Amino acid sequence: MDSRSYKDHFFKKAKVQGYRSRSAFKLIELNDKFKFLKNGIKLLDVGSFPGSWCQVAREKIKNGKILGIDKKEVKAIQGVKFVRGDFLDKKLKLIAVEYFKSNIDVILSDMAPNTTGNKSVDSIRINELCLAILNFSKKTLSKDGVVISKFFMGEDFEEIRTTAKKCFKKIDFFKPNSSRNESRETYIHCSRLST
Ligand SMILES: C[S@@+](CC[C@H](N)C(=O)[O-])C[C@H]1O[C@@H](n2cnc3c(N)ncnc32)[C@H](O)[C@@H]1O
Known part of the structure; x- marks a missing residue:
């Protein structure tokens, strides 16, 4: 399938299934692989607009707490609380901590800054967001918690791997089929927080 028909395929599929974006299928694939969406969990989704990951989380989690x-x-989704702001801002991190009141079970980040067209700059910017999520997770995740974050396979990949390895005993990398082949986007899955 070429890039355009690929995009159209997932776009149509999202429309038919009522998802706000085709990104929904990336989370579905990630969950099929790592099985982290469970009833009763506290889940934080950073970079949640337009909301398709929260739609998927809402479908799969009963009696949980979800913050985007x-x-x-x-746009509102029943059973999901949304806060608007920049995650790099300390205030937003505090809001998340206060909202859950105790440690978070699953932290997801699909954050992506606006692209500049310069591959190297774009990769550095997106990977800074991934590092911010890893650093936040080590302070706020529950003992058996899981963090999944998007990053770009690029020159600073090693820094992401090293940081993740310091904080977690288990790390995996996964590129969903619904993520375009030509995109350098990949997801890191971290579990078993080091104490
Ligand atoms: C690819 S979209 C996320 C799609 C989403 N997972 C979904 O399924 O609907 C990336 C989002 O990250 C957000 N973003 C980028 N940097 C951010 C930051 N520093 N704080 C909060 N959100 C950010 C953007 O506003 C954008 O909406």
């Missing part, structure tokens, strides 16, 4: 954060306003 994005710089952009996200």
Whole structure:
């Protein structure tokens, strides 16, 4: 399938299934592989606009607590709380901590800054967001918690791997089929927090 028909395929599939974006299928694939969406969990989704990951989380989690954060306003989803703001801002991190009141079970980040067209700059910027998520997770995740974050396979990949390895005993990398082949986007899955 070429890039355009690939995009169209997932776009149509999302429309038919009522998802706000085709990104929904990336989370579905990640969950099929790592099985982290469980009833009763506390889940933080950072970079949640337009909301398809929260839609999927809402379908799969019963009696849980879900918080979505994005710089952009996200249209309401029943059973999900959204806060608008920049996750790099200390205030937003405090809001997340206060909202859950205790440690978080699953932290997801699909954050992506606006692209500049310069591959190297784009990769550095997205990977800074991934590092921010890893650093936040080591302070806020529950003992058996899981963090999944998008990053770009690029020159600073080694820094992500080293940081993750310091904080977690188990790390995996996964590129969903619904993520375009030509995109350098990949996801890191971390579990078993080091004490
Ligand atoms: C690819 S979209 C996320 C799609 C989402 N997972 C979904 O399924 O609907 C990336 C989002 O990251 C957000 N973002 C980028 N940097 C951010 C930051 N520093 N704080 C909060 N959100 C951010 C953007 O506003 C954008 O909406």
